[in-house]
Amino acid sequence: MLQEIGVLALSILKNLNLERNAMEHDYRVPALGRVQETIDVLDLLVSAFRNRWKKIPYECVVGLRDGKSHGLLRLDPLEGCVSLHLVNPPPKTLAMQHGIETIWTPVRGVEGKIFPHFEVNDEPAWKYPLKFDNKKGAWTPWLR
Structure with missing residues (x-):
């Protein structure tokens, strides 16, 4: 899965796994x-992954394919899932870039709280477990 989402090329580990088997x-x-x-x-x-977890984005703002909707893509490592929560941003935070409506301001403050002028649905629009058997159509396209 790490290789599939472009985090690490694992051909040498596959070879070593044959030895382990x-x-x-x-x-x-x-x-x-x-x-x-x-x-x-x-x-x-x-060594390569020792501090890499500190750089993992556990949440990011994404634009949806309809060009007018936005969401918070959340990675929950404890639950082992990725989910999308729809966001209703205030108009003053939106800008057009290359014909795509984007949010140009932060959604969260430095203390980690979502700014009150953003409405974020508590219930996810969708949620996928990060399992090998549902990677193709479910979550790997989002992590790429």
Whole structure:
């Protein structure tokens, strides 16, 4: 899934997973060099992701395809889902850019509260669990 949404190319991990499967299911002992290579790759992966979680946007404003509707796309890692909550912005926060109506002001303040002049639906317009079996048509297009 990480590769599919463009976060990380995982071809080397797929290769190492074949080795893990052979070890786990066929009880084959890998060569010492292969074990060291696996440890090195995983060490690099952990280092690359160590602080990456701090940069994950858990919420962003998106424009919908109708060109006039907006929503807050929310990633909830604890619940394991992505959802879209419709937003009704005040007219003074809207601007046209390349023929698309956009919100040009922040929706939240630095303290994390939604500004009172924005109306955000509590109930999501849609909500998808971040599961491998529903990735194709459900949530990967939004995360891209």
